[in-house]
Amino acid sequence: MGGYFEIKNLKVDFKTFDGGKNVINIDNLSLDKGETFGIVGESGAGKTVLALAILRLLFSPPAFVRDGSILFEGEELLKKTERDMQKIRGRRISMIFQDPMSTLNPVFTVGEQIVRVLRSKNRVSRKKAVKEALEMIDMVKLPDAGRIMNKYPHELSGGQRQRIVIAIALSCGAEMLIADEPTRNLDVTIQAGILKLIAELQKELGVTVLFIANNLGLVSATCEKIAILHSGRIVETGTVREVLKDPRHPYTRTLINAIPKNRGQRVNVEKVSFKEDKSVCEGWCRYYSRCTEKQDICRMQGPVLRPVGGMHMTACHLALKGGGIGGKGNIEG
Amino acid sequence: MTKNIGILNSVKPRIKEIRLSLYLLSRNRLTRLSLVVVILLILVAIVSPYIVPYPEHIETEANPRDKLLPPSGKYVFGTDELGRDIFSRVLYGTRISLQTALVAVGLALVIGIPLGAVAGATGGIVDEIIMRITDIFLSFPPLLLAIAIAAFLGPSLENAMIAIAISWWPWYTRIIRGQAVSIRERQFVKAARAIGTSPVRIIFGHTVPNCIAPVIVQASMDIGGVILTIASLSFLGLGAQAPTPEWGLMVSTSRNYFLNAWWYSIFPGLAIFVTVLVFNLLGDGMREILDPKTRKI
Numbered sequence: 001m002g003g004y005f006e007i008k009n010l011k012v013d014f015k016t017f018d019g020g021k022n023v024i025n026i027d028n029l030s031l032d033k034g035e036t037f038g039i040v041g042e043s044g045a046g047k048t049v050l051a052l053a054i055l056r057l058l059f060s061p062p063a064f065v066r067d068g069s070i071l072f073e074g075e076e077l078l079k080k081t082e083r084d085m086q087k088i089r090g091r092r093i094s095m096i097f098q099d100p101m102s103t104l105n106p107v108f109t110v111g112e113q114i115v116r117v118l119r120s121k122n123r124v125s126r127k128k129a130v131k132e133a134l135e136m137i138d139m140v141k142l143p144d145a146g147r148i149m150n151k152y153p154h155e156l157s158g159g160q161r162q163r164i165v166i167a168i169a170l171s172c173g174a175e176m177l178i179a180d181e182p183t184r185n186l187d188v189t190i191q192a193g194i195l196k197l198i199a200e201l202q203k204e205l206g207v208t209v210l211f212i213a214n215n216l217g218l219v220s221a222t223c224e225k226i227a228i229l230h231s232g233r234i235v236e237t238g239t240v241r242e243v244l245k246d247p248r249h250p251y252t253r254t255l256i257n258a259i260p261k262n263r264g265q266r267v268n269v270e271k272v273s274f275k276e277d278k279s280v281c282e283g284w285c286r287y288y289s290r291c292t293e294k295q296d297i298c299r300m301q302g303p304v305l306r307p308v309g310g311m312h313m314t315a316c317h318l319a320l321k322g323g324g325i326g327g328k329g330n331i332e333g
Numbered sequence: 334m335t336k337n338i339g340i341l342n343s344v345k346p347r348i349k350e351i352r353l354s355l356y357l358l359s360r361n362r363l364t365r366l367s368l369v370v371v372i373l374l375i376l377v378a379i380v381s382p383y384i385v386p387y388p389e390h391i392e393t394e395a396n397p398r399d400k401l402l403p404p405s406g407k408y409v410f411g412t413d414e415l416g417r418d419i420f421s422r423v424l425y426g427t428r429i430s431l432q433t434a435l436v437a438v439g440l441a442l443v444i445g446i447p448l449g450a451v452a453g454a455t456g457g458i459v460d461e462i463i464m465r466i467t468d469i470f471l472s473f474p475p476l477l478l479a480i481a482i483a484a485f486l487g488p489s490l491e492n493a494m495i496a497i498a499i500s501w502w503p504w505y506t507r508i509i510r511g512q513a514v515s516i517r518e519r520q521f522v523k524a525a526r527a528i529g530t531s532p533v534r535i536i537f538g539h540t541v542p543n544c545i546a547p548v549i550v551q552a553s554m555d556i557g558g559v560i561l562t563i564a565s566l567s568f569l570g571l572g573a574q575a576p577t578p579e580w581g582l583m584v585s586t587s588r589n590y591f592l593n594a595w596w597y598s599i600f601p602g603l604a605i606f607v608t609v610l611v612f613n614l615l616g617d618g619m620r621e622i623l624d625p626k627t628r629k630i
Binding site for chain 1: 519520521523524526527528530534538542543
């Protein structure tokens, strides 16, 4: 494995009034240069916390990184000073947030905002920055850059805004992009456009993308490898093909069954476990309360990620017994 | 080609906004009137040294033959105890009052805005320290604090301005701080942090521009109050000194001749009254258009 970007043994806790709660516990996650890695999980799984933890943007309190390491090109991000992190953010690792409606400052035109970012990062003249900003707007495939430049965020649609946000995120030459649900709050056709744009930019600029989504469908369309996150832990990881064709973890199967399919098929409600997570005792499988296939062993020890063939790894006791109990998830086409 | 359009157009939205604001301002009759009077006052302040009938009366020149004359064709507002034309002095007083008020409010803004923005955007112990100091200042009545500081610094117009600024900034700090706290949690601040914007840049590039509006309104409303305070300080002998044609000072000296020369106290007093009134009305109008809840389009 490349080790371009690596998370090892990362533990993030939230300390609140009623004690600590572990929200992220990731043993190993690694990205190769130039690949697109998807992270999927339902809301509350810790996706955004993970993204913020990488950029060290979590407010502490309440969040504390208890342990672990985040290596970016061999550099330990968790040991950087705040000043050094400011140089890494934007210039080397950039991030797109989930809600394009509120990611732009409402009091400045979008052009002004791109120009400001450009000028704060590399000391260039205003004229040159304006020219570069126009190029950036062209790059994210927005027509009529000169006109868009002078628009205030509220004058643009969600899709246009998200493109501007992507332009800003990439304007400082970041090599890695964390896209935290970049298509949330956008309708499907715009979603497709944004996904296509990210894929194209990734090819053109060779950026590594950590793509966070709550929808397996989006991830399967854009990513090469994925990890399924549940309650702060990776429960299944591998190439998209491996995971979707042969989902070993009951949670993954729930996610797959929750995707509306083509061909008039409805969401397979019976197979989707809608239940809320109930807190389980320490040491149990975290999915225990919702799992439809739970057995006694799940209460005795928490499962750890174990390889089940190829790059495919899963954290379920049952996955190892005779290659997946409960049949395969039915993903077709 | 495209580049040029970009640069040219970048001015446009601002102008559009200013025109919209002026239009909204002028829709309320009272606000429109006060806007006209304020503009008039500003014009008078600018040109007064050139248009007053007796420029030599502004400062020292005494003219004992004409002392304490009632209003007439020659002296529209009458003359004072040294025979100086009160009309010229009141007109010139506009310049002094507006100038000192603007400087005092400007100074208060310069102190208040950064402190409030830093407190609100940073939070924690910094916030606590700044805001507690602010509370200490707020616990004094502003006029009393200004009097104390002016007395301590020594009576002069400059010191009066400083005294007013010192007793005024906590209000702005408070307003900005309240806004800044809510801005801190906004997504675009997080996004700015995520692309490596430094805290200083976030405070002055994102926090301040997003919470400046209510402070501007407050400041424009305060100008009236500040003019009044300067007049009060001068009246008490803690502001402008003898030959300066400051309204408060004129009212103060006129007390000795009040029974015989009503015009001496009435006209400077009227000037104070009108100026404070129109600035307050304008401030109210501005609050109305800047607060979408009370804005009626």
